[in-house]
Amino acid sequence: MGKKRIISIIGLGYVGLASALGFGLKGHKIIGIDSDQDKVRLINGKTVPIYEKGMVEALASAEISATTDYKQVLASEMTFICVDTPSDEDGVIFLGSIKKSTEQIVDTLQDKGDYHLVVIKSTVVPMTTEEIIIPIMKAKAGVRGRDWGVCVNPEFLREGRALEDFLHPDRIIIGEGDRKSGDLLQELYSDFEAPILRTDLRTAEMIKYASNAFLATKLSFINEIGNLCKKMNIDVYQVAGGMGYDERIGRKFLNAGIGFGGSCLPKDLRALIAKARQIGYEPRLLEEVLRLNEKQVTNLVQLLQKHVSLKGACVGFLGLAFKPGTDDVRDSRAIPVVQALLQEGATVKAYDPLAMANFKALFPQIYYVTAEEVLNCDAILIITEWEEFNHLDYTGKVVIDGRGIEKAREASIYEGICW
Ligand SMILES: NC(=O)c1ccc[n+]([C@@H]2O[C@H](COP(=O)([O-])OP(=O)(O)OC[C@H]3O[C@@H](n4cnc5c(N)ncnc54)[C@H](O)[C@@H]3O)[C@@H](O)[C@H]2O)c1
Numbered sequence: 550m551g552k553k554r555i556i557s558i559i560g561l562g563y564v565g566l567a568s569a570l571g572f573g574l575k576g577h578k579i580i581g582i583d584s585d586q587d588k589v590r591l592i593n594g595k596t597v598p599i600y601e602k603g604m605v606e607a608l609a610s611a612e613i614s615a616t617t618d619y620k621q622v623l624a625s626e627m628t629f630i631c632v633d634t635p636s637d638e639d640g641v642i643f644l645g646s647i648k649k650s651t652e653q654i655v656d657t658l659q660d661k662g663d664y665h666l667v668v669i670k671s672t673v674v675p676m677t678t679e680e681i682i683i684p685i686m687k688a689k690a691g692v693r694g695r696d697w698g699v700c701v702n703p704e705f706l707r708e709g710r711a712l713e714d715f716l717h718p719d720r721i722i723i724g725e726g727d728r729k730s731g732d733l734l735q736e737l738y739s740d741f742e743a744p745i746l747r748t749d750l751r752t753a754e755m756i757k758y759a760s761n762a763f764l765a766t767k768l769s770f771i772n773e774i775g776n777l778c779k780k781m782n783i784d785v786y787q788v789a790g791g792m793g794y795d796e797r798i799g800r801k802f803l804n805a806g807i808g809f810g811g812s813c814l815p816k817d818l819r820a821l822i823a824k825a826r827q828i829g830y831e832p833r834l835l836e837e838v839l840r841l842n843e844k845q846v847t848n849l850v851q852l853l854q855k856h857v858s859l860k861g862a863c864v865g866f867l868g869l870a871f872k873p874g875t876d877d878v879r880d881s882r883a884i885p886v887v888q889a890l891l892q893e894g895a896t897v898k899a900y901d902p903l904a905m906a907n908f909k910a911l912f913p914q915i916y917y918v919t920a921e922e923v924l925n926c927d928a929i930l931i932i933t934e935w936e937e938f939n940h941l942d943y944t945g946k947v948v949i950d951g952r953g954i955e956k957a958r959e960a961s962i963y964e965g966i967c968w
Contacts, residue, residue: 551739553577557625559650561588561615563599563711563812563877564670564704565631570604571715573611575740580625581615589615600876600903603712619653627666627733628654629702634671640819641827642674644681651682655689658697665697666730670704672817674824675754683726698730701750703757708811709874721745724753761817762835767802768809769841775805775967776848785967786953805967807886807932807951808845810871812879815842845951845966846885849930850893852964853949857928859893865918865926866897867941868933868952870904878907882951883932887912898923902935931957 554577558569561583573579583589588598592615597604622628632646647669658665667686669678678701686697701724706714721738723745725731731747738745748756775785785805793800809815818839825832853864871881878884883899890897897915901908905917920941923929927947931938934952941956948960957963 551736555625557622557628559630560632567711567715570607570611573613579613580621601711619657622657623661629668629670631670636816636819641823642820651685655686666733668700668702670702672757674820675751678750699726700730700734701753708877718743722753722756723747724750758821764802765814765818766838769838771803771805779967807849807882808842810880810882815880849951849966850889856947859895863896863926864890865923865929866899867931867938869901869908870933873935876903878904
């Protein structure tokens with residue numbers, strides 16, 4: 550069992566809050582810092598601002614205080630940066646939050662006499678820590694506050710089971726700027742049951758991108774096979790089952806469908822592609838993975854148009870979240886589909902067990918209804934594989950399925966996107 554530490558965590562979103570609660574449950578004292586005052590107020594009132602399994606109970610028991618004040622970093626021994634790193638319109642990673650956060654940490658560390666560890670947990674493209682973050686720290690560091698170390702410690706949790714994944718990771722990657730910093734971070738993780746791999750900074754950054762790019766590739770791969778299967782009347786789910794027995798392949802991430810969304814896979818793929826181009830390499834495979842993913846949306850809309858004329862039609866959506874178990878709609882496949890249908894003059898009615906409020910912030914003009922009301926539309930699209938969609942009555946309906954919901958096959962007109 551490692552020493553109990555005082556840890557500051559910057560950015561209390563999915564990753565930051567999971568890290569805060571996870572380390573908190575391990576007995577460490579946590580100071581959470583977020584620029585969003587509402588979030589800070591909620592967390593201090595023991596309310597979890599996002600939907601994530603197990604977080605309410607964890608927040609009730611862990612020792613966590615939240616604040617907007619970076620000065621609180623001084624009371625901690627180490628700081629994890631978990632702020633957002635979205636991509637801009639060209640796919641290039643946007644580092645505004647992480648740069649600002651680093652500057653504020655270093656400003657604060659001027660007043661600290663002893664060693665402090667800064668850990669980059671946000672996803673950043675390879676070489677960002679060496680070429681951007683460390684130079685900011687060096688430029689800003691005054692006479693004091695020079696005794697700091699840097700590690701890159703990418704996070705691999707899945708939304709919907711963020712805390713569980715944080716506590717039980719498949720592996721822990723420690724990219725270390727120096728041995729002392731790596732040793733300290735390894736000690737912090739000593740009571741986690743997972744292999745620990747220590748690397749240099751840029752390798753740790755690349756491991757995160759390579760992992761997400763591989764998962765995205767696996768999905769676009771099975772979607773391509775699925776598109777082929779559909780033309781030959783072959784069930785791609787049976788094909789995936791047959792492939793999955795091969796331990797070199799594995800069954801996971803072989804569910805053909807409308808494609809991948811969410812806050813990570815699409816943006817990380819775009820950011821890696823942009824980085825590759827920036828250093829003079831054309832990443833053709835990765836570009837095609839992304840193109841195939843976008844094409845699945847067009848395929849779904851075209852299938853729908855085979856069965857209904859969109860102008861004036863009522864189209865019902867089952868699912869808005871980017872995947873089941875979360876209320877997150879960032880880069881959800883529902884977004885481009887709704888956009889396309891509105892453009893064609895359709896009326897959209899939608900149901901999702903968790904994500905309607907978040908989707909409404911993006912699309913206030915569509916109707917948010919019950920699942921039963923969705924079933925009364927002229928045609929129904931299945932966008933998210935929520936388990937409850939396996940318990941609806943689809944008889945007599947027109948269903949275009951983007952996710953492989955078995956029960957929907959009873960509809961009078963049923964088409965799967967790749968089956
Ligand atoms: N969401 C995931 O499933 C997941 C998984 C692995 C890695 N990641 C990566 O982790 C990072 C965080 O992702 P997330 O989904 O938790 O993001 P998020 O948007 O849910 O949370 C980011 C938080 O940082 C806060 N913030 C932004 N700038 C700040 C600043 N200067 N000072 C203090 N707080 C600030 C925001 O208010 C927000 O609460 C990203 O780099 C992401 O790619 C995300």
